[in-house]
Amino acid sequence: VQLQASGGGLVQAGDSLRLSCVTSGRTFSVDAMGWFRQAPGKDREFVAAIRWSAGPALYTDSVKGRFTISRDNSQNMVYLQMNNLKPEDTAVYFCAAEIDLHGLTKVSGEYDYWGQGTLVTVSS
Numbered sequence: 686v687q688l689q690a691s692g693g694g695l696v697q698a699g700d701s702l703r704l705s706c707v708t709s710g711r712t713f714s715v716d717a718m719g720w721f722r723q724a725p726g727k728d729r730e731f732v733a734a735i736r737w738s739a740g741p742a743l744y745t746d747s748v749k750g751r752f753t754i755s756r757d758n759s760q761n762m763v764y765l766q767m768n769n770l771k772p773e774d775t776a777v778y779f780c781a782a783e784i785d786l787h788g789l790t791k792v793s794g795e796y797d798y799w800g801q802g803t804l805v806t807v808s809s
Contacts (some may be wrong), residue, residue, distance in 0.1 A: 686710045686714035686798040690780045693803030696770055700807070704765040706780030706800055709782040712737075718763040719796055720754060722776035722805075732778070733765060743789040746771075770807045775804040 692704040708715065709784035733754040735742040742754045755765040763780060781796035790796075 686782050688800035690781050690800040690803045698765045698809050701768045701771050706763040708761045709728045709757055712761050713786045715782045716786050719781045720765045722778045724776040729793055734789045768803045772809045775807050777804050
């Protein structure tokens with residue numbers, strides 16, 4: 686499974702961005718997709734996840750009500766709509782795919798494939 690994230694950029698606080706992640710290869714094996722982020726000098730952290738087939742999404746508390754993860758199975762795409770961005774959202778954002786039926790998980794080690802990351806910078 687190959688993943689490629691895009692859509693990052695420089696925005697001001699309060700603005701919106703939509704990140705995209707295109708998947709290719711053995712996408713039929715994907716169970717869940719996740720978004721993670723890594724700010725400078727910090728560990729990678731979970732942002733959101735969604736099952737590839739159906740069901741509710743999972744979010745970290747700091748983005749609930751502002752971020753929405755969604756998928757388009759027909760296009761093999763996963764999106765992260767980010768509204769009301771804050772400076773603390775500044776990070777490199779990564780999409781990830783999980784194939785081992787862990788389901789919705791916040792644990793980065795349970796994701797099997799990763800995209801290259803896209804930088805989101807939010808100025809105050």
